[in-house]
Amino acid sequence: MSGSDPGEAQKHAVSQDAVSRDAASQDTERATRHAAERLALARRVAVLTGAGVSAASGVPTFRGSSGLWRNRRAEDLATPQAYARDPELVWEWYAARLALVRAAEPNAAHRALAALQSRTELSLATQNVDDLHERAGSRGVLELHGNLGYSRCEVCGGLERLEVGFALPPRCSRCGGRARPNVVWFGEPLPPGVLGAAVDAFETCEVALVLGTSALVEPAASLGRLAKRRGAFLIEVNPEPTPLSPWADLALRLEAVPGMAALSCF
Numbered sequence: 001m002s003g004s005d006p007g008e009a010q011k012h013a014v015s016q017d018a019v020s021r022d023a024a025s026q027d028t029e030r031a032t033r034h035a036a037e038r039l040a041l042a043r044r045v046a047v048l049t050g051a052g053v054s055a056a057s058g059v060p061t062f063r064g065s066s067g068l069w070r071n072r073r074a075e076d077l078a079t080p081q082a083y084a085r086d087p088e089l090v091w092e093w094y095a096a097r098l099a100l101v102r103a104a105e106p107n108a109a110h111r112a113l114a115a116l117q118s119r120t121e122l123s124l125a126t127q128n129v130d131d132l133h134e135r136a137g138s139r140g141v142l143e144l145h146g147n148l149g150y151s152r153c154e155v156c157g158g159l160e161r162l163e164v165g166f167a168l169p170p171r172c173s174r175c176g177g178r179a180r181p182n183v184v185w186f187g188e189p190l191p192p193g194v195l196g197a198a199v200d201a202f203e204t205c206e207v208a209l210v211l212g213t214s215a216l217v218e219p220a221a222s223l224g225r226l227a228k229r230r231g232a233f234l235i236e237v238n239p240e241p242t243p244l245s246p247w248a249d250l251a252l253r254l255e256a257v258p259g260m261a262a263l264s265c266f
């Protein structure tokens with residue numbers, strides 16, 4: 001058994017592992033640098049952001065088991081049925097979320113996207129209902145799921161900005177009608193104009209970036225695929241693999257903030 005000391009063999013295996021790990025991380029580094037270059041040089045960029053981008057500012061996602069509010073799931077509150085049954089309860093939930101959002105600050109990922117928009121033609125669509133992208137300086141944000149900072153009159157459709165501590169349920173100052181949160185609930189269609197603009201942006205971009213979304217709720221996955229089919233370079237940043245990952249030219253397994261930092265090295 002000379003020359004086959006198990007200790008030596010193990011050491012060799014370990015160092016082989018280390019070599020392939022190094023090679024893999026060098027590959028990722030090279031691919032990330034290439035994606036960062038593509039992003040920096042693209043004339044048209046389309047971006048879609050999801051809950052992961054807000055979570056980095058401390059805004060809870062209200063999804064999954066950690067998202068309970070007074071023992072209720074988001075899926076049981078963010079529906080037309082829940083609102084019809086108990087509008088006051090649904091408004092209390094949105095009032096609590098509004099207070100969290102207004103107390104939150106945009107993070108480095110929001111700011112990196114705003115900075116990129118100042119250098120290139122960038123369309124930014126978001127599934128988030130906070131205003132953190134606007135507050136970071138992004139313009140023309142396509143809010144696919146609306147914005148919880150506004151109420152929408154159920155009679156005349158008028159939008160009004162909400163301030164923390166508003167009387168609920170709010171009423172329209174123009175017609176006195178009852179107002180609902182200006183968000184898209186489960187089972188409701190996305191605002192067609194906003195969705196159309198997002199589709200246009202992803203169809204015509206050179207680089208598409210999908211950031212901080214599990215891509216389970218449409219159109220997250222379909223927008224990325226659309227861009228890819230039209231020849232765009234597709235970058236995904238999300239800690240977990242998603243249905244979009246197989247389509248991506250680069251799938252960075254990072255949270256939003258370190259992900260944008262890795263892509264902003266130019």
Ligand SMILES: [Zn+2]
Pocket residue numbers: 153154155156157158172173174175176177
């Ligand atoms: Zn009204």
